[in-house]
Amino acid sequence: MSRICHIEIDDSDLPPPTPEIEQERRVAIFDLLEDNSFVLPGRDGQPAPQGPFRLLLAIRERRLVFDIQSEDGQKVAEFHLSLGPFRQVVKDYYQICESYFEAVKRLPPGQIEAIDMARRGIHNEGARVLQERLEGKAELDIDTARRLFTLISVLHSGA
Numbered sequence: 001m002s003r004i005c006h007i008e009i010d011d012s013d014l015p016p017p018t019p020e021i022e023q024e025r026r027v028a029i030f031d032l033l034e035d036n037s038f039v040l041p042g043r044d045g046q047p048a049p050q051g052p053f054r055l056l057l058a059i060r061e062r063r064l065v066f067d068i069q070s071e072d073g074q075k076v077a078e079f080h081l082s083l084g085p086f087r088q089v090v091k092d093y094y095q096i097c098e099s100y101f102e103a104v105k106r107l108p109p110g111q112i113e114a115i116d117m118a119r120r121g122i123h124n125e126g127a128r129v130l131q132e133r134l135e136g137k138a139e140l141d142i143d144t145a146r147r148l149f150t151l152i153s154v155l156h157s158g159a
Contacts, residue, residue, distance in 0.1 A: 004033065025154050060080075066081070077137075
């Protein structure tokens with residue numbers, strides 16, 4: 001039950017993403033809702049909140065916001081993370097994604113595969129950074145962290 005059952009992205013103040021990035025976002029949300037692990041530890045002597053959880057991701061005042069509610073909409077937790085640790089990995093991720101999207105249009109499969117492997121490596125690095133930043137706040141497996149990193153990248157790029 002410690003999982004995300006609904007996700008909302010507040011990108012109302014951001015420029016619209018490219019069609020390729022919008023597709024990445026849709027796939028990440030779909031995959032995230034299909035299979036994820038998201039555990040909130042108990043704090044201040046309180047027991048751990050039980051999921052499933054509703055998650056709102058937003059950028060407010062240049063900080064990444066995780067607004068977490070119970071399935072019935074009651075506030076469970078909110079935490080804000082500095083965007084600084086994500087800047088370089090998001091920049092690298094976008095550069096490699098652009099290369100990948102161009103490669104798919106014109107390069108042979110072997111070259112596309114090499115770029116895709118590099119893209120996955122940067123994606124894994126972003127997931128690792130996210131897991132580190134959430135330490136003590138939320139526990140998530142690597143696949144959940146990867147999918148959330150995709151969504152954070154979309155938000156971060158527009159901020």
